[in-house]
Structure formats: structure tokens, C-alpha cells
Amino acid sequence: MQICILGAGALGVMTAYFLEQNGHKVTIIERQPEAAMETSFANGGQLSYSHAEPWANPAVLPKIVKWMFKENSPLVLSAKSLTPEMMAWGLKFLGQCTTAKARENTLNILRLALYSRQVMGELRGQTPVEFNFLPNGILHFFTEQTLLEGAIKQAAFQAEYGAPYHVLSAQQCIEKEPALAGLASQLVGGVFHPEDESGDIHYFTKGLAAQLKNTEFHYNTQVVSLERDGRRIRAVRTNKNRIEADRFVMSLGSYSQKFLQPLGIRSNIYPMKGYSISVPINGKKAPNLSITDQGSKIVYSRLGNIFRAAGTAEFAGHDTTITPKRIEHMKSEMKRVFGDCGDFDKATGWACLRPQTPSGAPVLGETPYDNLYLNTGHGTLGWTLGAGSAKIVADMIEGKSTAISLSGLTL
Numbered sequence: 322m323q324i325c326i327l328g329a330g331a332l333g334v335m336t337a338y339f340l341e342q343n344g345h346k347v348t349i350i351e352r353q354p355e356a357a358m359e360t361s362f363a364n365g366g367q368l369s370y371s372h373a374e375p376w377a378n379p380a381v382l383p384k385i386v387k388w389m390f391k392e393n394s395p396l397v398l399s400a401k402s403l404t405p406e407m408m409a410w411g412l413k414f415l416g417q418c419t420t421a422k423a424r425e426n427t428l429n430i431l432r433l434a435l436y437s438r439q440v441m442g443e444l445r446g447q448t449p450v451e452f453n454f455l456p457n458g459i460l461h462f463f464t465e466q467t468l469l470e471g472a473i474k475q476a477a478f479q480a481e482y483g484a485p486y487h488v489l490s491a492q493q494c495i496e497k498e499p500a501l502a503g504l505a506s507q508l509v510g511g512v513f514h515p516e517d518e519s520g521d522i523h524y525f526t527k528g529l530a531a532q533l534k535n536t537e538f539h540y541n542t543q544v545v546s547l548e549r550d551g552r553r554i555r556a557v558r559t560n561k562n563r564i565e566a567d568r569f570v571m572s573l574g575s576y577s578q579k580f581l582q583p584l585g586i587r588s589n590i591y592p593m594k595g596y597s598i599s600v601p602i603n604g605k606k607a608p609n610l611s612i613t614d615q616g617s618k619i620v621y622s623r624l625g626n627i628f629r630a631a632g633t634a635e636f637a638g639h640d641t642t643i644t645p646k647r648i649e650h651m652k653s654e655m656k657r658v659f660g661d662c663g664d665f666d667k668a669t670g671w672a673c674l675r676p677q678t679p680s681g682a683p684v685l686g687e688t689p690y691d692n693l694y695l696n697t698g699h700g701t702l703g704w705t706l707g708a709g710s711a712k713i714v715a716d717m718i719e720g721k722s723t724a725i726s727l728s729g730l731t732l
């Protein structure tokens with residue numbers, strides 16, 4: 322079959338990989354000059370299969386109020402951002418914050434995450450892509466007892482469904498990752514997820530794209546609209562040409578809804594801006610473990626000679642402007658936690674939009690159009706859930722049954 326994928330981010334490129342493997346001829350349309358230049362460019366690097374708890378949960382409600390009035394908080398919500406579209410999304414988000422919904426969403430995300438871990442392992446075995454992969458686990462550290470207790474409860478719940486964890490004392494956290502020694506007096510403990518991993522999403526996606534021999538990349542090409550014919554998509558119109566195909570896959574990340582809306586499809590995807598800094602390590606002492614600071618909601622990963630921090634959920638529509646004070650805040654957090662771990666004068670800042678659904682789960686598979694499939698809406702976890710999602714969508718296009726239940730993971 323001739324299959325056209327919209328978007329060469331991590332999700333689009335991984336989907337192309339599996340479709341190529343199934344013998345299809347793939348075309349990818351991408352507005353950037355190469356793959357993984359937008360949200361799949363400089364993210365937190367975590368393959369955090371065990372971090373399945375969505376942002377929408379009962380514990381987040383009191384925090385949202387606190388964060389709204391705090392400078393440098395993990396959530397940034399300005400009066401300007403309160404558009405009708407954002408408020409409609411926000412109400413749906415609040416609807417997902419019940420104990421029952423959070424539990425259901427956690428299990429749906431976890432099922433996909435564990436499958437994704439397996440598929441990512443296979444993919445790594447099949448493709449010699451260098452992406453500063455570290456299979457060392459992820460350590461969540463805590464400086465507040467109540468947060469630690471909540472995390473242990475969550476980890477114990479997830480362990481029943483296959484995500485192992487170890488509870489660590491403050492001293493054990495430092496033994497596991499000596500770069501945390503400067504925090505000794507504040508640490509109350511940690512939760513270590515031994516099966517989690519990390520790596521550079523940009524290198525991986527770009528490297529994988531370079532290996533696709535049966536895929537035609539149309540870079541520097543802007544999708545303009547999808548042309549429909551009854552219950553089918555006939556073609557994609559771009560600023561350069563018109564591309565027909567037997568099947569289409571929507572992987573435009575935070576821009577997916579813009580093209581789904583005219584087709585009458587509601588994906589509930591809304592952009593949630595995040596920031597990262599990349600600091601050259603230059604022989605200084607940076608951690609070898611990927612780390613999550615649950616208090617500030619900042620994640621840290623070592624990616625070769627770069628030490629990356631990423632976080633913040635800012636609602637600003639599709640505005641990707643970098644607000645300098647958020648970058649400065651991330652630098653000061655990195656210094657506070659790890660001390661003199663890199664060359665901060667040479668740090669580069671970045672911001673981009675997570676394609677976020679209210680439940681935190683992506684939107685995979687079929688649509689009301691017979692030949693249009695979705696692989697989008699992965700929010701904070703697109704790197705983690707990417708390989709499994711791509712395999713699932715490729716299997717669906719093949720007409721095969723999927724390896725896991727898709728309950729809660731479709732339109």
C-alpha cells in the first residue's frame with residue numbers, strides 16, 4: 322500500500338519504520354528541513370515507562386491553585402491563556418482528576434508504556450542508531466515526606482501491573498547517585514524504577530529516519546489541508562503539491578487538531594509548552610542516572626556530554642517563544658540539585674509544545690474515516706510511549722489485532 326504520514330516527529334518516523342517493515346511504500350510530509358526538529362528535539366530524554374500517573378489526578382487539584390500564584394511553579398497559567406478553547410480543555414482535564422479516572426488512565430498508560438519498553442528493546446536490536454541510550458533506571462527523589470508517601474503508594478499500585486520499584490532512604494539515594502550528595506540535608510528518600518531508561522529522542526528519530534530506504538521524505542513541505550471524499554481521505558494538500566495515498570496517518574503533534582477539526586474529529590489535544598536546558602558537562606560531575614525531582618516536576622538526563630533538564634507546563638496556545646526567566650529558573654534548579662555539574666555559560670535553552678490530552682493518554686488508531694489513522698496526543702510521554710504506539714498503529718493498518726487492549730487509548 323501507499324501510506325502517507327503527516328509529521329516527521331518521533332511518532333511519525335517510528336510509524337514509518339514499522340510500515341516499511343510490513344512492506345509498504347511510505348511518504349512523510351514535514352515542514353521542517355529534517356526529522357525531529359519540533360517537540361521531538363530537546364525533551365527530557367526519559368523513557369519513563371514507570372511514570373504512568375497522568376497530570377490529571379486528585380492530588381494535583383490543590384497544587385494547581387498553589388502553583389497559579391507562585392513564581393517559577395511547574396504550571397504556568399496566565400489570564401491571557403484563558404481562551405474558550407483552553408477553558409474547554411481545562412474543564413475536561415478537571416473531569417479526569419477523580420480517583421477512579423486517574424486509576425483508569427494510569428493503567429491505560431502503563432499498559433502502553435510496558436509494551437513500548439518491549440518494542441523499543443526490539444527496535445534497538447534491529448537498528449544501529451546511536452542516541453546516548455542509558456539503561457540505568459530512573460530515580461525519583463523527594464524533599465517532602467508527603468510527596469514521597471504518595472509516590473510509594475502509586476509505585477506499589479503500578480507494581481501490581483508489572484512496573485517494579487525500590488524505595489530508597491536518603492542515604493541510599495546518594496549511594497545510587499553520588500551527584501545528589503549536595504542535597505543530603507534536604508532529602509527524605511526516593512523511589513527507584515530499575516527498568517526505566519533514557520536517551521536522546523532527536524538523535525534517535527533522525528538516525529531512524531536516515532535508515533528508512535522505502536520512505537520518501539517531503540521536507541520543507543507544509544500540510545495545508547486534507548481532502549475528503551465521503552468517508553475516505555483522498556489526498557493531502559501541501560504548499561507544494563497534492564499527495565494521494567491508500568492510507569493516511571496523522572502525527573502532527575500539537576498541530577493535529579487544526580487539521581482534524583475541519584473533518585469533524587475532536588481529539589481533545591491542546592498544546593502544553595515545556596522548556597529544557599542543555600548544559601555541556603565538560604569533564605564536570607553530572608549524574609549517570611536519569612533523575613526526576615517530583616517537587617519541582619523537573620527531569621534530568623545525561624545525554625552523552627550534555628546534561629539536560631526539562632519541565633514546566635505552560636499554557637500559551639501555540640506560542641513557542643522562550644521566556645528567559647523560565648530558562649534561568651531551570652539553570653538555578655540544576656545548580657541547586659547538582660552543584661557545579663556543567664558549563665552553565667554555554668547552556669542552550671529550548672521550548673516546545675506537548676500535544677496534551679486531558680487524560681494524559683495518546684489517541685491511537687481508527688477515525689470515522691476509513692483510511693485515516695491517528696498516532697498523536699502523547700503529551701508528556703511521547704518518547705516513552707512512541708515505539709509501542711507506532712507498532713500498534715502499523716498493526717492496525719495491516720488489519721492485525723493489536724498486542725495490547727486499546728481501551729482508553731483511542732478517539
Ligand SMILES: Cc1cc2nc3c(=O)[nH]c(=O)nc-3n(C[C@H](O)[C@H](O)[C@H](O)COP(=O)(O)OP(=O)(O)OC[C@H]3O[C@@H](n4cnc5c(N)ncnc54)[C@H](O)[C@@H]3O)c2cc1C
Pocket residue numbers: 327328329330331332333350351352353356357358359360361362363364365366367368369522542543544545572573574575576594595596597620631632672673674675676696697698699700701702703704705706
Ligand atoms: C520540555 C519537554 C520535555 C519532555 N520530556 C519528555 C520525556 O522526558 N520523556 C517523554 O517520553 N516525553 C517527553 N516529552 C514529550 C515528547 O517530547 C513528545 O510527546 C513527543 O516529542 C511528541 O512527538 P510527536 O511526533 O507527536 O510530535 P512532534 O515531534 O512535534 O512532531 C510533529 C511534526 O509535525 C510537523 N508539523 C506540524 N505542523 C505541520 C504542518 N502543517 N505541515 C507539515 N509538518 C508539520 C512538525 O514540524 C513536527 O516535526 C517532553 C516534551 C517537552 C516539551
